[in-house]
Amino acid sequence: MAVYITTPSPALPPPSNSVGVLGWMRKNLFSSPANSIFTLIGLYILFRTIPPTIDWALFQADWVGTSRDACSGEGACWVFVTVRFQQFMFGFYPPSEYWRVVVAFSLVGALVAWLLIERTPKKGLVGIFTIFCYPVIAYFLFYGGAFGLPVVETYKWGGLMLTLILATIGMFCALPIGIILALGRRSSMPIAKSLSVVFIEFWRGVPLITVLFMSSVMLPIFMPENLQIDKLLRALIGIIFFQSAYMAEVVRGGLQAIPKGQYEAAEALGLSYWKSMFFIILPQALKLVIPGIVNTFIALFKDTTLVLIIGLFDLLAVVQSAFADAKWIGYSVEGYVFVAAIYWVSCFSMSRYSQYLERKLHTGHA
Amino acid sequence: MTETQTQQNVSAEVMVELRNVNKWYGDFHVLKDINLKVYKGERIIICGPSGCGKSTLIRCMNRLEEHQKGDIIVSGITLDDDLKHIDRVRRDIGMVFQQFNLFPHLTVMENCCLAPIWVQKKSRRDAEATAIRLLERVQIADQAKKFPGQLSGGQQQRVAIARSLCMNPSIMLFDEPTSALDPEMIKEVLDVMVDLAHEGMTMLCVTHEMGFAKTVANRVLFMDAGEIIEENEPNEFFDNPQSDRTKLFLSQIL
Ligand SMILES: Nc1ncnc2c1ncn2[C@@H]1O[C@H](COP(=O)(O)OP(=O)(O)OP(=O)(O)O)[C@@H](O)[C@H]1O
Numbered sequence: 001m002a003v004y005i006t007t008p009s010p011a012l013p014p015p016s017n018s019v020g021v022l023g024w025m026r027k028n029l030f031s032s033p034a035n036s037i038f039t040l041i042g043l044y045i046l047f048r049t050i051p052p053t054i055d056w057a058l059f060q061a062d063w064v065g066t067s068r069d070a071c072s073g074e075g076a077c078w079v080f081v082t083v084r085f086q087q088f089m090f091g092f093y094p095p096s097e098y099w100r101v102v103v104a105f106s107l108v109g110a111l112v113a114w115l116l117i118e119r120t121p122k123k124g125l126v127g128i129f130t131i132f133c134y135p136v137i138a139y140f141l142f143y144g145g146a147f148g149l150p151v152v153e154t155y156k157w158g159g160l161m162l163t164l165i166l167a168t169i170g171m172f173c174a175l176p177i178g179i180i181l182a183l184g185r186r187s188s189m190p191i192a193k194s195l196s197v198v199f200i201e202f203w204r205g206v207p208l209i210t211v212l213f214m215s216s217v218m219l220p221i222f223m224p225e226n227l228q229i230d231k232l233l234r235a236l237i238g239i240i241f242f243q244s245a246y247m248a249e250v251v252r253g254g255l256q257a258i259p260k261g262q263y264e265a266a267e268a269l270g271l272s273y274w275k276s277m278f279f280i281i282l283p284q285a286l287k288l289v290i291p292g293i294v295n296t297f298i299a300l301f302k303d304t305t306l307v308l309i310i311g312l313f314d315l316l317a318v319v320q321s322a323f324a325d326a327k328w329i330g331y332s333v334e335g336y337v338f339v340a341a342i343y344w345v346s347c348f349s350m351s352r353y354s355q356y357l358e359r360k361l362h363t364g365h366a
Numbered sequence: 367m368t369e370t371q372t373q374q375n376v377s378a379e380v381m382v383e384l385r386n387v388n389k390w391y392g393d394f395h396v397l398k399d400i401n402l403k404v405y406k407g408e409r410i411i412i413c414g415p416s417g418c419g420k421s422t423l424i425r426c427m428n429r430l431e432e433h434q435k436g437d438i439i440v441s442g443i444t445l446d447d448d449l450k451h452i453d454r455v456r457r458d459i460g461m462v463f464q465q466f467n468l469f470p471h472l473t474v475m476e477n478c479c480l481a482p483i484w485v486q487k488k489s490r491r492d493a494e495a496t497a498i499r500l501l502e503r504v505q506i507a508d509q510a511k512k513f514p515g516q517l518s519g520g521q522q523q524r525v526a527i528a529r530s531l532c533m534n535p536s537i538m539l540f541d542e543p544t545s546a547l548d549p550e551m552i553k554e555v556l557d558v559m560v561d562l563a564h565e566g567m568t569m570l571c572v573t574h575e576m577g578f579a580k581t582v583a584n585r586v587l588f589m590d591a592g593e594i595i596e597e598n599e600p601n602e603f604f605d606n607p608q609s610d611r612t613k614l615f616l617s618q619i620l
Pocket residue numbers: 391394396415416417418419420421422423
């Protein structure tokens with residue numbers, strides 16, 4: 001019988017045509033004649049569009065000044081944005097009270113960062129503070145009426161501030177309501193189940209514009225004279241109900257994906273319905289549907305622009321109203337680009353955070 | 367092995383009693399007039415062809431399934447629609463599943479501590495101390511910080527056993543605990559179960575591991591089509607089956 005003695009073979013470097021920039025280009029961009037043609041066409045299109053855009057937005061653009069005379073007209077006229085920046089941010093909020101808005105947003109920014117960043121201590125306490133105390137603080141900061149803060153009526157709120165208020169409150173309320181609705185829809189109790197189904201199907205079946213119109217035009221007609229609810233609040237409730245119906249269906253998708261064995265194991269250990277939902281089912285289900293939840297958040301964030309049709313001045317509405325200013329006719333492109341940039345940065349950050357969250361929560365199971 | 371010794375461990379106290387238990391899935395009669403008494407310290411093996419109702423039978427004992435007729439009495443508590451009764455029964459019965467059913471988003475330690483903390487209201491420190499002791503007993507304490515997805519099947523099933531034991535149950539139900547395992551992992555799980563049996567745990571185990579049955583069981587139940595056809599002590603059961611259906615079944619699996 002032959003005896004084979006093998007020594008371990010040394011690891012060889014990969015062949016040179018498969019590594020480095022050239023290798024990558026050969027493999028991905030020029031692997032066939034057709035591929036090469038598409039690559040060249042693509043490069044040509046990029047070459048014709050990207051440099052002029054950058055040129056317009058940055059190099060040829062005018063940044064400083066106080067009126068349109070400062071703009072040469074060769075590039076973007078960001079002066080339009082800088083001059084009206086405060087209005088774009090705060091709407092018609094009195095300038096002497098701007099600090100209140102800044103404090104309120106800085107505070108929530110800090111709290112959320114505290115909760116989202118890993119390895120910060122006392123997350124539970126901060127979470128409770130954020131959920132129960134912060135809304136009260138924020139209410140008095142934005143609206144005033146106590147602690148010597150003058151009242152600022154909600155019709156003066158506007159710009160990015162209003163957009164963020166609508167979006168954040170919408171998200172914070174739509175998620176828990178959506179979870180309750182999803183649990184209700186899967187419940188074995190007939191009343192809870194039918195109420196959830198009716199609620200979800202009703203709000204999913206009507207367009208958001210209709211909801212907003214109803215809330216601003218119809219509701220006041222039916223409501224008694226002495227019970228007038230603030231217009232902003234009505235719009236907000238409309239947005240919350242509308243989005244929580246969508247959220248409910250997203251969450252239900254996650255609940256359905258959890259194997260029956262998880263419910264059974266929780267039951268067999270003696271966990272009650274709510275405890276098994278809270279500790280076992282929801283953490284897994286919500287993790288599964290993070291992309292769907294963030295999708296709904298992004299939709300909600302952008303849908304807030306619809307409040308402009310009922311006369312609330314969110315970011316887009318404020319910018320659009322500035323186009324009407326006779327001194328600034330013809331600078332709508334700059335305005336829209338500015339609005340688009342703010343929306344894009346916000347939505348893209350949400351998307352990136354959700355990807356990070358998915359990676360972090362991955363514990364080695366499907 | 368120690369036939370006489372295991373016999374001695376059985377006391378006269380009835381842990382589980384089933385009286386004329388019947389269950390239907392729609393029109394399908396799954397359990398037909400089941401009568402059974404399980405005494406403290408007994409180790410009962412339930413076997414029978416696929417679909418005969420073995421899982422359904424033991425799942426009725428902790429109300430994962432509802433029976434429609436007859437009485438099920440566990441540790442003196444009658445299982446009915448009263449949630450308090452169900453709750454108390456579930457605290458007293460541990461269950462191990464074929465598919466392990468560990469909670470994949472929690473570590474091994476958290477899997478073991480969740481129910482003691484939130485159902486039995488133990489302090490976290492007590493719960494962890496118990497968990498470590500039981501994880502050591504199933505020889506897996508070194509994996510306590512891992513997630514279930516990072517363990518082998520045999521390790522996961524041992525964690526599942528430890529998780530049930532953390533609730534300090536007086537009865538353990540096993541539903542084909544080794545059927546989803548590769549052959550080389552079956553033994554490590556069976557060893558844990560043999561240990562448990564020798565310590566006097568009352569066990570009901572659905573399994574086709576006949577070697578295990580001979581080692582630990584003091585009774586073997588054979589079910590077919592929703593009925594208990596035959597019931598005997600293991601050596602008699604395997605060497606000298608009475609009914610034709612039992613003989614046929616044994617000839618197929620042995
Ligand atoms: N939820 C259900 N609805 C309707 N029929 C069911 C349901 N669960 C089980 N059955 C039926 O009841 C019978 C008994 O099922 P059970 O799971 O108890 O069998 P088993 O003896 O455990 O079989 P196996 O060895 O395959 O696990 C089977 O015929 C099955 O098809």
